[in-house]
Amino acid sequence: MGQIDYGQVQRTASDLYVRALKLIPPDVTAAIERALEHETKSGARDILQTILKNVRVALDRNLMVCQDTGIPIYKVKIGSNVSVDGTKLEAAIRAGCADACVTHPFRSSICDPLTRQNRPDSTGDHIPVVDFSFAADLDGIEIRMMPKGSGSENMTWMKMLLPADGVKGVKKFVLDCVLRAGGQGCTPSLIGIGVGGTAELAVKLAKEALFRPIGRPHPDERIAALERELLDAINRSGIGPMGLGGDTTSLGVHIETADTHITMNPVAVNSQCWRSERASAHMYADGRIEFGY
Amino acid sequence: MAQFTLATPVTEHDMRQLRVGDSVSLNGVIFGIRDATQRRIFDDGVAPPVDLHGAICLHTAPNVKKEDGRYVPVCIGTTTSTRMERFTPGLIEQYGVRGIVGKAGLGEGSARAMQRYGACYLAIVGGAAALETTQIEAIEAVYWEDLMPECIWQLRVNMLGPLTVAIDAHGGNLYEQVREDAAKRMRDVYRELGLE
Numbered sequence: 001m002g003q004i005d006y007g008q009v010q011r012t013a014s015d016l017y018v019r020a021l022k023l024i025p026p027d028v029t030a031a032i033e034r035a036l037e038h039e040t041k042s043g044a045r046d047i048l049q050t051i052l053k054n055v056r057v058a059l060d061r062n063l064m065v066c067q068d069t070g071i072p073i074y075k076v077k078i079g080s081n082v083s084v085d086g087t088k089l090e091a092a093i094r095a096g097c098a099d100a101c102v103t104h105p106f107r108s109s110i111c112d113p114l115t116r117q118n119r120p121d122s123t124g125d126h127i128p129v130v131d132f133s134f135a136a137d138l139d140g141i142e143i144r145m146m147p148k149g150s151g152s153e154n155m156t157w158m159k160m161l162l163p164a165d166g167v168k169g170v171k172k173f174v175l176d177c178v179l180r181a182g183g184q185g186c187t188p189s190l191i192g193i194g195v196g197g198t199a200e201l202a203v204k205l206a207k208e209a210l211f212r213p214i215g216r217p218h219p220d221e222r223i224a225a226l227e228r229e230l231l232d233a234i235n236r237s238g239i240g241p242m243g244l245g246g247d248t249t250s251l252g253v254h255i256e257t258a259d260t261h262i263t264m265n266p267v268a269v270n271s272q273c274w275r276s277e278r279a280s281a282h283m284y285a286d287g288r289i290e291f292g293y
Numbered sequence: 294m295a296q297f298t299l300a301t302p303v304t305e306h307d308m309r310q311l312r313v314g315d316s317v318s319l320n321g322v323i324f325g326i327r328d329a330t331q332r333r334i335f336d337d338g339v340a341p342p343v344d345l346h347g348a349i350c351l352h353t354a355p356n357v358k359k360e361d362g363r364y365v366p367v368c369i370g371t372t373t374s375t376r377m378e379r380f381t382p383g384l385i386e387q388y389g390v391r392g393i394v395g396k397a398g399l400g401e402g403s404a405r406a407m408q409r410y411g412a413c414y415l416a417i418v419g420g421a422a423a424l425e426t427t428q429i430e431a432i433e434a435v436y437w438e439d440l441m442p443e444c445i446w447q448l449r450v451n452m453l454g455p456l457t458v459a460i461d462a463h464g465g466n467l468y469e470q471v472r473e474d475a476a477k478r479m480r481d482v483y484r485e486l487g488l489e
């Protein structure tokens with residue numbers, strides 16, 4: 001049974017926050033490059049080129065890609081070959097999140113929901129959002145981090161459709177929402193969709209869908225086909241980057257599903273901006289650590 | 294679609310030559326403002342301590358640090374303009390502002406004022422703050438420091454852009470055009486998908 005080094009968890013939680021703000025995942029950059037190859041509108045091409053240039057400048061000068069430090073989310077998956085004190089694990093992640101904000105330093109975007117008073121260190125009640133799950137075949141612990149930007153998070157919708165609305169109802173709801181949003185939330189976007197479950201599970205699945213690398217279709221071909229169909233429909237709108245027109249409104253549509261009640265048909269849409277910020281770390285039971293996206 | 298490089302302060306002629314879809318880069322001094330800055334100007338009736346005639350304003354609240362008593366940029370990005378709609382006609386009419394740099398656009402009132410007085414809305418690439426920060430050469434002065442970070446930021450910029458002319462001084466509104474066009478295109482898509 002491996003032992004967890006909580007100090008290492010804390011340092012990792014901090015590193016992940018900073019990495020996610022500075023390093024755009026390679027699948028995201030590749031998706032923007034592919035979009036640029038196909039984009040026919042010159043204004044949209046300029047914007048996509050500027051985005052790619054911005055990603056390079058951030059890397060070369062060690063700058064944050066975008067000014068929004070987001071709302072920190074950590075997803076922790078625990079394997080069966082490590083023994084874990086859950087309270088210590090959560091405390092270490094929370095402390096690491098605050099460390100990143102205070103020692104980098106960068107702006108805390110977190111505030112009280114009623115008084116709107118700003119919190120100094122990117123943490124607060126229930127923030128960071130920390131989510132635990134378990135996997136028998138995982139060696140050690142995997143931590144995935146997303147500093148979710150407000151511009152795209154504000155482009156979130158959920159609805160309890162009727163079972164009779166079927167998959168058509170889901171498609172229409174998604175397209176209506178994406179069209180209404182236009183370029184808000186810094187398009188080209190990644191659209192996360194949750195179908196099924198309970199109300200809050202649908203929203204959670206929509207967010208989970210945003211952690212999947214762009215270009216990796218859902219393993220279930222029926223769902224993958226729905227992803228392709230919706231992406232094509234969204235891009236035919238011509239909304240384009242920043243809502244200023246073009247062939248590239250979204251870089252991807254990712255769907256996650258759960259079974260639901262016979263008289264329910266929940267659907268949720270959670271958008272992500274072109275920055276598609278995320279970072280991950282795999283801490284093996286023997287103490288090795290591997291960073292990724 | 295033409296490309297322009299403009300130096301501030303700009304003139305009415307500078308702005309009237311621009312059409313939606315044109316690309317602009319800016320040199321000179323621009324002023325960073327945000328919600329609280331404009332609440333003081335319009336809700337509290339305090340005139341800004343700088344001359345804004347011919348000015349370009351950027352919707353921002355910079356992330357800065359102090360070095361040897363001077364502010365230096367850590368990360369300067371652009372915020373959503375839509376919240377600033379109610380102040381913008383006043384900035385143009387009363388204070389002579391000729392350009393707003395922001396993201397997501399402005400409403401009807403601002404578009405009318407832009408047409409009437411000769412001003413434009415210049416859309417920046419949202420989220421491209423690393424690039425924006427490197428295009429800001431210096432924070433020359435800061436007014437109303439008590440509103441930190443929503444002060445008036447006097448920023449010297451070098452080729453800030455590319456910016457897209459999204460609302461011009463001739464009644465053109467690129468956001469509107471794209472929205473109307475999208476609604477039309479989607480009617481076909483919905484029909485094909487059997488969603489009507």
Ligand code: SF4
Nearest residue numbers: 066149151186273420
């Ligand atoms: S939506 Fe994304 S890219 Fe745009 S400002 Fe927010 S975090 Fe940055």
